[in-house]
Amino acid sequence: MTQNFDVIIIGGGIVGSMMARSLSRYKLSILLIEKETDICMGATSGNSAFVHAGYDPVPGSLKAYTNVEGNELYEQLSIDLGFDFERNGDYVVAIGQEDVPALERLMAQGKRNGVPGLEMISGMELLKREPLVNPEAVCAMWAPSGGTCDPFGANIAACENAIQNGVQVMLETEFLDFILEGSRITGIRTNRGEYLCRWAVNAAGLYADDVMHKAGLRPEFKIQPRRGEYYVLDEAEIELKPCFFPTPSTAGKGILVAGTVHGNVIIGPNAEVIEDKEDRAVTSAGLQEVICGAKKIIPSLTLRPVISLFAGLRAYGNAPCENPGVDYGHDFIIEIPSKIQGLVNLGGIESPGLTAAPAIAIRVIEMLKDAGEKLEEKKDWNPVRQRRPRFRHLSMEERANLIRKDERYGRVVCRCEMVTEGEIVAEIHAPLPAHTYDAIKRRTWLGTGRCLGGFDLPRVVNILSRELEVSPLEVSKKGPDSEFLTGTTKPGMTWGAEG
Amino acid sequence: MANKETYDVVVIGAGPGGLAAAIAAMQNGARDVLIIERDLEPGGILLQCIHNGFGLEIFKQDLPGPSYAQKFIDDAISSGVELLLDTMVLDITPDRRIFTASRKGGIREIKARALVLAMGCRERTRAQVRLPGTRPAGVYTAGTAQRWVNVEGYMPGKKFVILGSGDIGMIMARRLTFEGAKVERVLEVMPFLTGLTRNYVQCLLDYDIELQLQHTVKRIIGNKRVEAIEAVAVDEKWEPIPGSEEIIPCDTLLLSVGLIPENELSRKAGVILDPLTAGPFVDDRFETSVPGVFAAGNVVHVYDLVDWVTQAGFVSGKAAALYAVEQEHKAEKKILICSGENVHHVVPQHVCADSLKGADIKLQLRVKQPVETAVWVEVRKGANLVSRRAERYARPGEMITLRLPVKAYDEVQSADELTVAVVKR
Numbered sequence: 001m002t003q004n005f006d007v008i009i010i011g012g013g014i015v016g017s018m019m020a021r022s023l024s025r026y027k028l029s030i031l032l033i034e035k036e037t038d039i040c041m042g043a044t045s046g047n048s049a050f051v052h053a054g055y056d057p058v059p060g061s062l063k064a065y066t067n068v069e070g071n072e073l074y075e076q077l078s079i080d081l082g083f084d085f086e087r088n089g090d091y092v093v094a095i096g097q098e099d100v101p102a103l104e105r106l107m108a109q110g111k112r113n114g115v116p117g118l119e120m121i122s123g124m125e126l127l128k129r130e131p132l133v134n135p136e137a138v139c140a141m142w143a144p145s146g147g148t149c150d151p152f153g154a155n156i157a158a159c160e161n162a163i164q165n166g167v168q169v170m171l172e173t174e175f176l177d178f179i180l181e182g183s184r185i186t187g188i189r190t191n192r193g194e195y196l197c198r199w200a201v202n203a204a205g206l207y208a209d210d211v212m213h214k215a216g217l218r219p220e221f222k223i224q225p226r227r228g229e230y231y232v233l234d235e236a237e238i239e240l241k242p243c244f245f246p247t248p249s250t251a252g253k254g255i256l257v258a259g260t261v262h263g264n265v266i267i268g269p270n271a272e273v274i275e276d277k278e279d280r281a282v283t284s285a286g287l288q289e290v291i292c293g294a295k296k297i298i299p300s301l302t303l304r305p306v307i308s309l310f311a312g313l314r315a316y317g318n319a320p321c322e323n324p325g326v327d328y329g330h331d332f333i334i335e336i337p338s339k340i341q342g343l344v345n346l347g348g349i350e351s352p353g354l355t356a357a358p359a360i361a362i363r364v365i366e367m368l369k370d371a372g373e374k375l376e377e378k379k380d381w382n383p384v385r386q387r388r389p390r391f392r393h394l395s396m397e398e399r400a401n402l403i404r405k406d407e408r409y410g411r412v413v414c415r416c417e418m419v420t421e422g423e424i425v426a427e428i429h430a431p432l433p434a435h436t437y438d439a440i441k442r443r444t445w446l447g448t449g450r451c452l453g454g455f456d457l458p459r460v461v462n463i464l465s466r467e468l469e470v471s472p473l474e475v476s477k478k479g480p481d482s483e484f485l486t487g488t489t490k491p492g493m494t495w496g497a498e499g
Numbered sequence: 500m501a502n503k504e505t506y507d508v509v510v511i512g513a514g515p516g517g518l519a520a521a522i523a524a525m526q527n528g529a530r531d532v533l534i535i536e537r538d539l540e541p542g543g544i545l546l547q548c549i550h551n552g553f554g555l556e557i558f559k560q561d562l563p564g565p566s567y568a569q570k571f572i573d574d575a576i577s578s579g580v581e582l583l584l585d586t587m588v589l590d591i592t593p594d595r596r597i598f599t600a601s602r603k604g605g606i607r608e609i610k611a612r613a614l615v616l617a618m619g620c621r622e623r624t625r626a627q628v629r630l631p632g633t634r635p636a637g638v639y640t641a642g643t644a645q646r647w648v649n650v651e652g653y654m655p656g657k658k659f660v661i662l663g664s665g666d667i668g669m670i671m672a673r674r675l676t677f678e679g680a681k682v683e684r685v686l687e688v689m690p691f692l693t694g695l696t697r698n699y700v701q702c703l704l705d706y707d708i709e710l711q712l713q714h715t716v717k718r719i720i721g722n723k724r725v726e727a728i729e730a731v732a733v734d735e736k737w738e739p740i741p742g743s744e745e746i747i748p749c750d751t752l753l754l755s756v757g758l759i760p761e762n763e764l765s766r767k768a769g770v771i772l773d774p775l776t777a778g779p780f781v782d783d784r785f786e787t788s789v790p791g792v793f794a795a796g797n798v799v800h801v802y803d804l805v806d807w808v809t810q811a812g813f814v815s816g817k818a819a820a821l822y823a824v825e826q827e828h829k830a831e832k833k834i835l836i837c838s839g840e841n842v843h844h845v846v847p848q849h850v851c852a853d854s855l856k857g858a859d860i861k862l863q864l865r866v867k868q869p870v871e872t873a874v875w876v877e878v879r880k881g882a883n884l885v886s887r888r889a890e891r892y893a894r895p896g897e898m899i900t901l902r903l904p905v906k907a908y909d910e911v912q913s914a915d916e917l918t919v920a921v922v923k924r
């Protein structure tokens with residue numbers, strides 16, 4: 001029998017997960033499908049982790065509204081959902097007089113967008129507060145509402161809270177097509193069969209264009225991935241709290257230097273438009289561009305303390321702003337189209353999508369109400385998702401108590417990030433279980449430190465094998481065809497078995 | 500079962516450096532010595548080094564790693580060293596309080612009258628050599644692969660490219676070949692071998708595995724699993740030479756691109772590190788900048804032979820025992836040892852002239868550039884030659900040892916600094 005849902009959400013990135021969580025408040029049966037082996041593997045998996053203040057987007061655009069609204073929501077969200085978020089503020093720095101007019105325009109734009117607390121400070125004041133900044137800084141805009149978060153944590157926590165509130169999640173389930181009755185969507189076809197629904201939500205990120213085209217919508221809309229490359233620098237080598245941007249040019253927000261919630265420093269991204277939606281390769285040229293850009297703000301940066309490099313893809317779209325007075329061609333799509341019934345269409349959610357996602361979800365709820373959907377609140381909706389213990393963040397006394405309750409928290413498996421076996425096992429058996437090495441990494445940050453998993457990897461493979469009751473040969477980095485091991489060594493040698 | 504709260508000497512790490520330090524501490528008057536080890540067994544990385552080549556200097560025997568380790572494990576246990584296994588040190592303080600976590604013992608605080616840091620080293624990663632490309636499964640450090648093959652009995656791939664001519668990489672090239680895997684190539688960005696010549700001969704030449712100097716990996720290809728790597732030749736400045744690119748199909752890339760002393764705990768204890776070695780500044784007794792905190796083995800600088808690690812451990816453990824028993828720190832004059840021509844670094848970085856009253860002081864160094872003709876390894880005070888020895892060649896992969904002789908005492912004790920250089924004869 002084909003399962004029937006009120007809502008099916010296509011995509012388990014930050015947008016789909018926030019959507020699922022917000023909808024789980026109402027008496028609806030909801031399914032979220034994700035084509036990968038885990039949620040948070042697309043655009044949400046590689047970005048600056050920055051919760052933007054909202055001065056960048058063109059005033060009047062959906063990007064501008066949802067950015068400023070989303071930013072405001074993050075504080076409460078991080079408390080309710082139990083993920084790391086720090087509102088450390090950010091500076092946009094003008095290096096040289098030639099940057100000043102553009103910075104002044106940016107500040108005016110920020111004020112129009114409703115960004116709170118924007119303030120222009122002198123170069124001297126900036127250097128007093130942040131001595132590592134380029135002494136050629138003439139002035140800077142201070143945006144106190146900028147913040148940094150754990151993007152995996154936010155995505156996973158939102159999805160987990162949705163599950164707690166009754167949402168069903170299916171991984172490795174790929175959307176193939178809509179089932180249409182006339183112009184009404186009545187379900188979707190996937191690689192695992194058909195599922196019926198009254199509403200489908202397109203939250204397919206980099207693939208949102210393909211999904212909406214299946215419904216015959218916006219044939220001209222195209223997502224061109226914009227790849228951004230990053231370096232992460234060891235927390236022991238450099239300490240910076242807020243985020244620093246250069247004065248933006250036409251090519252986007254520019255290369256930032258920012259402290260992360262883990263105490264490391266992240267620099268990047270560049271912006272390169274590419275064709276392949278899976279091409280997360282870092283390039284020598286791109287990384288060179290990143291370090292050069294970052295050094296303009298913090299000249300003393302070197303590459304010696306680099307502990308990680310990665311690339312992320314932004315779902316860069318070409319949708320014109322729906323607000324007729326605004327001349328902008330790369331806005332978010334947040335709509336319930338009139339041409340097709342039963343579809344919530346979200347597209348082109350690139351930066352500042354991470355910041356905007358919770359606000360997008362709230363807007364969609366309002367749009368559903370406007371479309372006549374009777375949304376009835378559940379009495380027992382629980383907005384709170386309990387954070388699981390993170391050994392690293394506990395006091396010695398809390399650690400001792402934890403080990404007394406479960407001795408597996410006494411064995412540290414990842415030395416650099418101080419992640420214990422207890423934490424790994426808890427994630428393997430969590431409501432949204434982590435079944436691959438990368439899934440555990442996204443949840444615990446294991447293997448992200450300076451040894452990059454050299455110590456923990458064989459141990460984590462063994463833990464996954466034991467807990468999932470599979471051979472170590474079946475344990476993978478990110479799903480089928482990414483297994484770590486290819487076979488056993490030759491038989492016949494038994495060490496120390498004599499006598 | 501170790502359950503005391505205070506020890507004369509606590510050693511962090513039960514690898515060859517830590518074991519030697521603990522044994523020497525017991526032999527030199529320490530009343531109780533504890534080794535804290537994160538793994539389930541003592542022996543450190545030697546347990547996965549099942550190849551031979553260990554012990555030639557100390558035992559005049561050619562031993563596999565586990566056999567070499569076992570000799571010291573037996574010695575440690577029979578001399579009364581206590582072992583706290585499966586236990587991670589979380590934090591140490593400058594006044595030598597140590598916080599540990601373990602399954603059975605929970606969180607413990609242990610006090611040491613003297614502390615020996617013997618955490619060894621870790622492998623440099625893909626990020627540290629900033630390898631471009633995708634991030635699939637199949638990119639491992641040589642040591643991780645070694646653990647899988649030699650300890651766990653699993654093969655991490657079928658068709659390998661190895662980046663770096665470090666010793667572990669060359670040894671793994673041979674080991675993987677034994678197990679039926681194909682090692683396509685070893686690439687080395689430098690114009691010379693970075694590991695030992697004997698490993699090049701015994702592990703690569705003997706098995707027809709090609710080594711390409713001045714070559715590196717331009718990018719890794721493959722989304723889920725490594726599908727190939729793109730190799731490229733580089734010039735003297737390590738810049739890729741356009742047109743020299745070559746795609747090498749493989750399913751695994753092993754990295755053998757250097758080792759870094761593991762000093763995160765040392766920093767917590769307030770120990771000052773030498774940027775050249777990435778290990779603590781030490782004197783000839785391996786005492787760090789923090790009184791009562793000593794260091795032994797690869798945590799100080801990366802050695803080429805385990806025998807040297809053991810010997811350094813002996814020196815360090817003895818000094819720790821004396822410190823613990825006497826509980827006093829003599830304010831002695833320390834003479835700085837500087838790196839001169841073609842010297843990458845020298846250990847120790849300081850010597851106490853008084854140490855020369857009893858015995859020679861051993862200095863160990865690595866050169867920056869290979870010299871394939873005869874050289875002098877010199878110690879000078881200003882322009883004056885204090886001591887020198889001849890070597891037939893000097894190679895970055897092979898450590899050079901020289902001694903400050905007892906007879907140089909007068910010259911040394913009046914100096915503020917000495918400079919070590921490697922010059923052509």
